[in-house]
Amino acid sequence: MEAMKTVVLPDGKQVPALGMGTWMMGENPACRTREIAALQHGIDLGMRLIDTAEMYGEGASEELVGEAIRGRRDQVFLVSKAYPHHAGRKSAPMACERSLERLGVECIDLYLLHWRGGIPLAETVEAFEKLKAQGKIRRWGVSNLDLADMRELYAIPEGKAAAVDQVLYNLTRRGIEWNLLPWLQSQKTALMAYSPIEQGRLLRHTAFCRLAEQHGWRPAQLALAWVLRHEGVIAIPKASRREHVEENFSALQCPLSPEILAQIDRLLPPPKAATPLEML
Numbered sequence: 001m002e003a004m005k006t007v008v009l010p011d012g013k014q015v016p017a018l019g020m021g022t023w024m025m026g027e028n029p030a031c032r033t034r035e036i037a038a039l040q041h042g043i044d045l046g047m048r049l050i051d052t053a054e055m056y057g058e059g060a061s062e063e064l065v066g067e068a069i070r071g072r073r074d075q076v077f078l079v080s081k082a083y084p085h086h087a088g089r090k091s092a093p094m095a096c097e098r099s100l101e102r103l104g105v106e107c108i109d110l111y112l113l114h115w116r117g118g119i120p121l122a123e124t125v126e127a128f129e130k131l132k133a134q135g136k137i138r139r140w141g142v143s144n145l146d147l148a149d150m151r152e153l154y155a156i157p158e159g160k161a162a163a164v165d166q167v168l169y170n171l172t173r174r175g176i177e178w179n180l181l182p183w184l185q186s187q188k189t190a191l192m193a194y195s196p197i198e199q200g201r202l203l204r205h206t207a208f209c210r211l212a213e214q215h216g217w218r219p220a221q222l223a224l225a226w227v228l229r230h231e232g233v234i235a236i237p238k239a240s241r242r243e244h245v246e247e248n249f250s251a252l253q254c255p256l257s258p259e260i261l262a263q264i265d266r267l268l269p270p271p272k273a274a275t276p277l278e279m280l
Contacts, residue, residue, distance in 0.1 A: 005017040005228060009163045009190055010190075018249065019047055019050060020039060022056060022064065024056065036064065037242060038240050041245050042249070043075055047245070049079065050065055050069070051079040062080060062099055063102045065078070067104075078108055079110040080111060082095045082112070083114055084115055085119070087123075087128075088127060109139070110137070111140045113141075113143060114143050115143060121149075125153070125156050129158050139161070164189065166194055175271050180277065181233075185230075191234070220247050220251070221253075221254050225251045225252075
């Protein structure tokens with residue numbers, strides 16, 4: 001089996017660089033058995049970081065993940081996210097408790113602010129640090145924060161405790177390469193890339209698919225290998241079928257030569273100027 005690449009978080013915790021996302025999973029009862037089997041197969045392969053959120057199906061995804069990891073909690077690095085309006089002094093403890101109940105666990109490994117809302121970042125940091133002190137979460141981070149937001153966060157006492165920034169990053173969404181990604185790397189803060197295959201749209205990019213085939217790879221393999229080549233970057237593709245989980249895992253076996261990277265840059269160029277952070 002291919003060795004799993006890992007990323008070291010600021011507190012020294014090593015986590016898989018290739019995990020599993022669960023957006024839009026758990027919402028269709030007819031797919032439940034298949035989705036649970038896919039998650040469990042991913043755990044078996046070593047893709048033991050699972051990302052979910054209270055927003056996904058209004059808790060349905062967390063319940064699905066909870067069922068998938070039952071009896072295997074100690075094998076999984078569990079990530080969940082709170083709505084912006086649930087990230088305050090009073091709202092965060094209640095939101096976290098609901099997530100813990102749906103997941104069927106006593107502690108969340110990494111708890112994220114899903115995106116920035118009206119609650120001041122300083123209040124969210126205070127609330128998350130209190131949850132950590134209470135043992136409800138092991139560490140916290142943020143999602144969908146751009147460079148200016150991250151600098152503001154880091155200026156807050158204890159703001160530098162943020163373990164990751166989870167953002168949209170793939171071959172067609174490369175804006176973060178201009179400033180956010182280099183800054184996070186300089187701060188030793190991990191970047192978690194959601195939708196690394198652009199929700200499957202990259203698999204319909206004719207020229208990119210042709211390039212992958214020329215090198216004997218499937219498009220999803222090449223798209224994920226490209227994201228995973230960065231140090232300090234975690235990819236969390238969704239896969240609701242066992243065969244898709246295996247295809248994602250095989251991206252670890254795709255070495256990218258300078259020639260291939262140059263071909264990709266010609267096809268899907270890097271940014272030439274700073275651009276606002278994109279979101280899905």
